[in-house]
Each structure stands twice: as C-alpha cells, then as structure tokens.
Amino acid sequence: MTEKLDVAPLRGMRDFTPVDWVFRKKLLAAFDKASTKTGFLRYETPVVDSYELFERKAGEELSDQIYEFRDKSDRHLALRPEITPTMVRLYMGLKETLPFPAKIWSFGQCFRYERPTKGRYREHFQWNIDIMGEADVSAEAWILFTAVEVMKELGFDAKDYQIRVSSRALLSGFLLKIGVTHERHAALMTLIDKKEKVDAGWLKEEMAALGLTTEQIERLFTLLETHDAAEIGNLVGSENVDYQNLQKLFSFAEALGYREYLQMDPSIIRGLSYYTGIVFEAFDTQRQFRALFGGGRYDALFSRMTGKDIPACGLGFGDGVIRELYTAKFGYPETYEGxxxxxxxxxxxxxxxxxxxxxxxxxxxxxxxxxxxxxxxxxxxxxxxxxxxxxxxxxxxxxxxxxxxxxxxxxxxxxxxxxxxxxxxxxxx
RNA sequence: GCGGAUGUAGCUCAGUUGGUUAGAGCGCUGGUUUGUGGUACCAGAUGUCGUGAGUUCGAGUCUCAUCUUCCGCCCCA
Missing domain, CATH: 3.40.50.800 (Anticodon-binding domain)
Structure with a gap:
C-alpha cells in the first residue's frame, strides 16, 4: 500500500502557491522595474557554489548555519547563505566587460540552517544590488535611491518606513579618539548592535567588562543616542572625513528626493563584519518587524577575497519582512490571478x-x-x-x-x- | 541549541470527568434548471483526530517519544 504523501514542505521551507504568486510577482516586478530604472544590470548565479568561496569571504570559521554537503565527486559544496560571495566571483570574471563603475543586481534564493520564526525561514529570496569600483558616497546614495524606488512601486512612503544610516568608520574613529584601542572594536560593535533590544544598564556593564572606563562609556552613549547630524559633528569633529561622507550622503539624498526617508542613527552596525564605511538599515515606522533591507560599504571585501582592491557597496532586501509589512498595510492577496x-x-x-x-x-x-x-x-x-x-x-x-x-x-x-x-x-x- | 504553546474535513474551528457509527460554518460535488455562473432551496462526500508506541474492556480525549507551526532566548539576511 502507498503511504499517504506528506504535502507540507520541509521545515523552514516555503511553497509558493498560485495565490502566493500574486504578491511574489508584484515584488519581483518592483525590483525589476526600480533596478532597471536606475541603470542596474541583472545577473544570476547558481545557488550551489564551492564551500571554499564562502569560507574565503568570511575570512574566518564559517557559521554552522551554512548548508554544506559533498557531491558524488566528493567536492565540498554549499548552498549560498547570501548572494555577495558569488557576486564577487561573477564580477571578477566579468569586470573587464562591464561598464565602470559596475551597477548590477540579482534576485535569488539563499539558505541558512536556523530556527524558523514568522517571516524568517531557512530559505529566502533576496534582492541584491551592488556598485563596484566607486569609492564616492554617491554610490551609497544611488543604491538607497533605487531601494526607495522599489518601496514606492510597492506603495510605501516615508510614513511607512525609515532608513537609518550610520558609519562604521565614523564609530571606529570615534572609539579611537576616546581611547578605545582597535582590538576591542569588533566585540564592542557586537554589543552596540544589540542596543535597541537590551537594557542600557546591562549594556554598560558589558562594556565595562571589555575594559572601557565609565567616562568612555558615557561618551560613547552620548554619540549613540545622538540623531542630529550637527551634534554628531561636534562630537567627532566636523573635519572628520567619515562625518563629511555622512553629510554628503544626506545632501545627495536631498538631490535625489528621498531625504525624508533618512535618519542618522549611530547605533546601526549591521551584523556582517565586512562592512567598512557607511551602513544602513530600513525599518517600518511602527518598529513591528525586523529590518526590511540593509547594506553599506564593504571596501575591504574584494581585497580579502581576491587580492584586488575594489571599492564596493551594496544592499540586500529579503522577501520575508516586506511580505509582512505589505500584508499589514494592504492585506495579503486572497486568491490567484484571474x-x-x-x-x-x-x-x-x-x-x-x-x-x-x-x-x-x-x-x-x-x-x-x-x-x-x-x-x-x-x-x-x-x-x-x-x-x-x-x-x-x-x-x-x-x-x-x-x-x-x-x-x-x-x-x-x-x-x-x-x-x-x-x-x-x-x-x- | 534552550524554554513555552500548538496540531481534528480543502479552510476557520467545536468536541463535556476516557464511552456506541467524529461535528458546525465556509468551500466542494450533484440536483431543483439536459443552452448560462454569482443568489436561494434540497441532497451528498468530507477525516488513519500530525506520526509512532503505551495505559485501558474502550483513547480525538490520559502517558511517552517524534515531527510541524507559533512565541520568547541565542543568532542573524
């Protein structure tokens, strides 16, 4: 006798039914339309790549959340946890043929073995846009411009979400300035990243445990809680080049018509350690959901992975959180397309x-x-x-x-x- | 990985201290109407009660294991 077929997908994996496809099609159209409007070129890379590629990118022990396996020829392979490493591989083989600086985009599935929660799966689709070969902050401005266009396509404006901007370089410079040595920055950034979620007292204790003096902690907190650009200028010195870059980003955003979406927030860090300069994360205004999209400048990544020095910045935008936000505002489609x-x-x-x-x-x-x-x-x-x-x-x-x-x-x-x-x-x- | 909930028809759910053949609404199928849908009326089928063991004369109900989904923690896209 044939056993009953289990119709549910694997844990953390999703089926896209004809009903789901209504939203998915809309989302894809928004990504496609916005990327094309602002001059990005589309590429697509395989979901499977060598484990070594991802290892090279991490530059350290890979997270145990990666799906890895050996194929029949005993090659060590992995399902990509994100698109960036494969994008780097593609770009290195292609860069002489692409316009410079290169603006490219992709939409693809990424995998991560972790505990699923609402809007968070073991697989998701991510829109990625990157600009290679441009060190000027105009690249960040252009990337964010494109993301805002996507959100407009979907029906969201500045009342629905905000993009919080910060600079790792600025924070790093500030830490040095107040006497916190380089080797403690990484651990400290991990702590700062938690700031939204944890109790300030606990955070200060943890910082003290890292060897920061009470005065250093207070000065750091002053910076983290400052959302006013001029005020930050006073704290870090207006001649600070990272500060000037942030200022430039805001003025470019004004020129491109999305200044109202941006907020200065020095506590934005991003979990990924490869960001070097400006970083940003977009949240719904209610702060009901996780980040909608995030990204920043990662100038050191290419040299680490390939030995070539190529400035780059980019953005990743998953399909999970935006679906929740869309459902909250417009309701999720109830039936398939007619x-x-x-x-x-x-x-x-x-x-x-x-x-x-x-x-x-x-x-x-x-x-x-x-x-x-x-x-x-x-x-x-x-x-x-x-x-x-x-x-x-x-x-x-x-x-x-x-x-x-x-x-x-x-x-x-x-x-x-x-x-x-x-x-x-x-x-x- | 840790803690807490959850699972009954396609969907949303009810199911009394364990007791005969497991229920409702929506949806589905057929009919009223063999050349016309949506509304109405009538009839019908929903099902290994997540899965597997155990206790019991008897389990949807109790026990154990396991899986799913969800909520915290951890981690992060």
Missing part, C-alpha cells in the same frame, strides 16, 4: 473552432484560458467564476451555425454574440 477570458464549447465538434478562436485572442494579447474538454453551459460558467475570468466565451451549435460565439461579461451578466473569426483588440464587450 484571466481576461475563458473559452468553452458545447460539444466535441466545436473543440477545434473554439481553439482557433482562442488562438486569435491570445495573439491579440488577451489573457485567455481554454477548457480542454467539452463543458455543458452550467459547468462552464461555474468554471469561469472559479477561474476569475472577466469574460466567458462559449461556443454552442446555434451560434456556430451563424459563425458567431457568445461572449458574456461575468461582472454585469450581459451577453452578446461576436463574430467567431474577426477579432480586433477591443472585441470584448
């Missing part, structure tokens, strides 16, 4: 004439579904409803004898006969 027209027929002798009619309609660009077998009228119009067809065209002997087909508007119930062979773009009543 068609413009569905075509059915009364008996088998009409199958071929109906098919010829369908062919003409599809050639005109009408989204048309076709009943593959004979349907009596009752069944056919029920199917037309279920298929969410705007129009139902039914071929029966009486009409066929006159060279016509009955077309019914499913919303109004109005029905008219139409010539079977002469269709133009506006033949639907």
């Amino acid at each position: 068609v413009d027209m569905i075509v059915g027929y009364y008996d088998e002798s009409l199958q071929k004439p109906a098919m010829e009619f369908v062919q003409k309609a599809i050639e005109l660009g009408i989204k048309t579904d076709f009943m593959l077998s004979v349907q009596n009228p009752k069944k056919f119009f029920t199917m037309a409803n279920k298929r969410h067809a705007k129009f139902a065209a039914y071929l029966a002997p009486e009409e066929y004898a006159k060279g016509e087909i009955a077309i019914k508007n499913m919303q109004t119930g109005e029905q008219k006969n139409h010539c079977l062979t002469e269709l133009d773009r506006n033949f639907l009543p």
Whole structure:
C-alpha cells in the first residue's frame, strides 16, 4: 500500500502557491522595474557554489548555519547563505566587460540552517544590488535611491518606513579618539548592535567588562543616542572625513528626493563584519518587524577575497519582512490571478473552432484560458467564476451555425454574440 | 541549541470527568434548471483526530517519544 504523501514542505521551507504568486510577482516586478530604472544590470548565479568561496569571504570559521554537503565527486559544496560571495566571483570574471563603475543586481534564493520564526525561514529570496569600483558616497546614495524606488512601486512612503544610516568608520574613529584601542572594536560593535533590544544598564556593564572606563562609556552613549547630524559633528569633529561622507550622503539624498526617508542613527552596525564605511538599515515606522533591507560599504571585501582592491557597496532586501509589512498595510492577496477570458464549447465538434478562436485572442494579447474538454453551459460558467475570468466565451451549435460565439461579461451578466473569426483588440464587450 | 504553546474535513474551528457509527460554518460535488455562473432551496462526500508506541474492556480525549507551526532566548539576511 502507498503511504499517504506528506504535502507540507520541509521545515523552514516555503511553497509558493498560485495565490502566493500574486504578491511574489508584484515584488519581483518592483525590483525589476526600480533596478532597471536606475541603470542596474541583472545577473544570476547558481545557488550551489564551492564551500571554499564562502569560507574565503568570511575570512574566518564559517557559521554552522551554512548548508554544506559533498557531491558524488566528493567536492565540498554549499548552498549560498547570501548572494555577495558569488557576486564577487561573477564580477571578477566579468569586470573587464562591464561598464565602470559596475551597477548590477540579482534576485535569488539563499539558505541558512536556523530556527524558523514568522517571516524568517531557512530559505529566502533576496534582492541584491551592488556598485563596484566607486569609492564616492554617491554610490551609497544611488543604491538607497533605487531601494526607495522599489518601496514606492510597492506603495510605501516615508510614513511607512525609515532608513537609518550610520558609519562604521565614523564609530571606529570615534572609539579611537576616546581611547578605545582597535582590538576591542569588533566585540564592542557586537554589543552596540544589540542596543535597541537590551537594557542600557546591562549594556554598560558589558562594556565595562571589555575594559572601557565609565567616562568612555558615557561618551560613547552620548554619540549613540545622538540623531542630529550637527551634534554628531561636534562630537567627532566636523573635519572628520567619515562625518563629511555622512553629510554628503544626506545632501545627495536631498538631490535625489528621498531625504525624508533618512535618519542618522549611530547605533546601526549591521551584523556582517565586512562592512567598512557607511551602513544602513530600513525599518517600518511602527518598529513591528525586523529590518526590511540593509547594506553599506564593504571596501575591504574584494581585497580579502581576491587580492584586488575594489571599492564596493551594496544592499540586500529579503522577501520575508516586506511580505509582512505589505500584508499589514494592504492585506495579503486572497486568491490567484484571474484571466481576461475563458473559452468553452458545447460539444466535441466545436473543440477545434473554439481553439482557433482562442488562438486569435491570445495573439491579440488577451489573457485567455481554454477548457480542454467539452463543458455543458452550467459547468462552464461555474468554471469561469472559479477561474476569475472577466469574460466567458462559449461556443454552442446555434451560434456556430451563424459563425458567431457568445461572449458574456461575468461582472454585469450581459451577453452578446461576436463574430467567431474577426477579432480586433477591443472585441470584448 | 534552550524554554513555552500548538496540531481534528480543502479552510476557520467545536468536541463535556476516557464511552456506541467524529461535528458546525465556509468551500466542494450533484440536483431543483439536459443552452448560462454569482443568489436561494434540497441532497451528498468530507477525516488513519500530525506520526509512532503505551495505559485501558474502550483513547480525538490520559502517558511517552517524534515531527510541524507559533512565541520568547541565542543568532542573524
């Protein structure tokens, strides 16, 4: 006996049903449209790559959250946890052929073995845009501009979300300035990254445990809690080049029309250790969800991975959180996509004439579904409803004898006969 | 990895201190109407009660294990 098939996907993995596809299509269209509008070129890389590639990128022991395996030739492989390493590989092979600086984008699935929660899976699709070969902060400005365009496409504005901007370089410089040596920066940044979530007292104790003096901690906190640009300038010195870069980013954002989306927030760090300069994260205004997207400048990554010094910055935007935000604002689509027209027929002798009619309609660009077998009228119009067809065209002997087909508007119930062979773009009543 | 909940029809859920053939609404199928859907009325089928063991005369209900989903912690895209 055949055992019952378990229809659920694996833990943390998602099926995209025809209903899910309605939102997914919208999201993809937004990414595609915005990236194309701002001049990015699309690429796509395999989901599987050598383990060594990801190891090289990490520059250290890889997280145990990576999906890794050996293939039949005993090659050590991994499912990509993010797109950046494969993008670097692709770019290195392609860079002489691409315009410079190169603006490229991709949308692909990434895997991470971890505990799933709502909006967080073991697999997700991520939109990535990167600019290679440009050290100026205009690159960051251009990346964020594109992300804002995506959000506009989806129907979100500055009331819905905000992009918090900071600079790792600025923070690092500040730490040195107040006398915190380099080797403690990484551990400290990990702590600062938690700031939103934990108690300030606990955070200060942890910082003290790292050897910071009370005065250093207080000065650091003053910076972290300052969201005013001029104020930050006073703290780090307005001649500070990282500070000037942040200022430039804000003025570019003004030129590109999205200044209202940006907030200065020195406590933004980003978990990934490869960021070197400006970093940013976007959150919904209610702070109900995790970050919508994030990114920044990672000038050191190429030299670490490839030995070539290439300045770069980029952004990653997953499909999980945006879906939650979209659902909260607009509601999630309840049903699958409809068609413009569905075509059915009364008996088998009409199958071929109906098919010829369908062919003409599809050639005109009408989204048309076709009943593959004979349907009596009752069944056919029920199917037309279920298929969410705007129009139902039914071929029966009486009409066929006159060279016509009955077309019914499913919303109004109005029905008219139409010539079977002469269709133009506006033949639907 | 740790702690806490959860799972019954396609969907949302009910199911009394363990007791005969497991229920509702929506949806589905058929009919009222053999050339016309949505509304109405009538009828029907929903099912290994997440899975596997155990206790019991008897388990959807109790025990154990396991899996899923969800919520914290950890981690992070």
